[in-house]
Amino acid sequence: MIRVEHVSHWFGSMQVLRDLSMHVPAGEIFGFIGPNGAGKTTTIRMMATLLEPDDGRVLVDGIDVVEAPAEVRKVLGFMPDAFGVYDRITVVEYLEFFAAAHGIGLGARERTVSAVMELTDLGPLRDRLVQTMSKGMRQRLGIARMLLHDPKVLILDEPANGLDPRARIEMRELIEELRSLGKTILLSSHILTELSDMCTSVAILEKGRLLAGGSVDAIGRTLKPERAVKIRVLAPPADVEAILARGPEVLSVERDPDGAYKVQYRGSDETLADLVDHCVSQKLRLLRVEPDQNDLERIFLEVTKGELQ
Numbered sequence: 001m002i003r004v005e006h007v008s009h010w011f012g013s014m015q016v017l018r019d020l021s022m023h024v025p026a027g028e029i030f031g032f033i034g035p036n037g038a039g040k041t042t043t044i045r046m047m048a049t050l051l052e053p054d055d056g057r058v059l060v061d062g063i064d065v066v067e068a069p070a071e072v073r074k075v076l077g078f079m080p081d082a083f084g085v086y087d088r089i090t091v092v093e094y095l096e097f098f099a100a101a102h103g104i105g106l107g108a109r110e111r112t113v114s115a116v117m118e119l120t121d122l123g124p125l126r127d128r129l130v131q132t133m134s135k136g137m138r139q140r141l142g143i144a145r146m147l148l149h150d151p152k153v154l155i156l157d158e159p160a161n162g163l164d165p166r167a168r169i170e171m172r173e174l175i176e177e178l179r180s181l182g183k184t185i186l187l188s189s190h191i192l193t194e195l196s197d198m199c200t201s202v203a204i205l206e207k208g209r210l211l212a213g214g215s216v217d218a219i220g221r222t223l224k225p226e227r228a229v230k231i232r233v234l235a236p237p238a239d240v241e242a243i244l245a246r247g248p249e250v251l252s253v254e255r256d257p258d259g260a261y262k263v264q265y266r267g268s269d270e271t272l273a274d275l276v277d278h279c280v281s282q283k284l285r286l287l288r289v290e291p292d293q294n295d296l297e298r299i300f301l302e303v304t305k306g307e308l309q
């Protein structure tokens with residue numbers, strides 16, 4: 001749904017994108033990750049037809065952003081990291097204004113605005129002055145605005161930035177709902193844990209170069225075949241460590257001060273499922289099995305060197 005092909009870009013004499021190629025398949029929630037200054041916003045601005053690449057090309061739904069920007073805008077919804085709202089109008093007035101700007105006629109306008117307000121849970125706030133809304137509510141208003149013309153592709157630059165935990169969870173639920181409606185979604189963030197819960201695949205950018213791309217699981221395995229889980233057992237028997245050590249592909253077992261067992265193994269989700277089967281067959285009463293360190297966090301630290309440009 002989005003293709004970036006051999007894109008390079010310079011600001012003055014500084015090269016910020018270097019032969020960048022990546023693609024976002026239809027129906028994905030795609031995480032675009034990289035340290036500050038990596039070039040995420042620059043790439044996103046190209047996808048959103050706001051900046052032309054110096055070299056290479058960007059296609060959205062097969063349409064070239066330089067050759068047919070107006071066509072791209074019809075299929076694309078974009079929410080920048082910071083966007084202004086008109087403070088002295090209400091939620092419904094704000095959305096009606098943008099619906100009109102999209103050329104949605106008077107008849108369909110009310111229906112469209114009600115539908116996006118319902119989807120984003122803004123119905124109860126329809127007469128609220130935008131000025132009095134919290135950051136989380138404003139983000140939802142930004143998403144509602146982005147949905148007015150029913151785009152296939154949604155691009156959100158740092159959507160969870162500055163949100164409290166509840167607003168983040170609500171944002172995540174909304175994004176998952178949008179995916180279930182068939183949208184393709186690209187999210188950029190530095191908040192890795194959040195993306196790993198939600199994204200089906202990711203691209204990691206550093207200094208304008210793609211460092212890794214694909215599914216979180218596949219990238220993780222290519223970079224480092226060893227994985228670790230924390231296992232909690234109810235009333236562990238004396239030989240619990242020996243039982244765990246006999247599990248499939250297990251490399252080491254350590255007991256954490258908090259009572260959990262850190263099990264390092266080599267393999268995939270399949271191996272982990274076998275390890276759980278092993279524990280159950282050995283009558284261990286499992287309470288929890290969880291990744292030791294967030295997988296995406298590990299991948300990110302592994303591939304980025306922390307270099308800024």
Ligand SMILES: Nc1ncnc2c1ncn2[C@@H]1O[C@H](COP(=O)(O)OP(=O)(O)OP(=O)(O)O)[C@@H](O)[C@H]1O
Nearest residue numbers: 011012016034035036037038039040041042043309
């Ligand atoms: N309009 C501009 N003129 C000159 N330099 C720019 C411009 N926009 C971005 N840059 C520079 O290009 C580089 C990439 O910036 P970009 O905003 O794309 O990175 P980013 O990955 O989105 O970072 P962040 O996570 O901090 O938003 C940075 O060094 C930035 O300072």
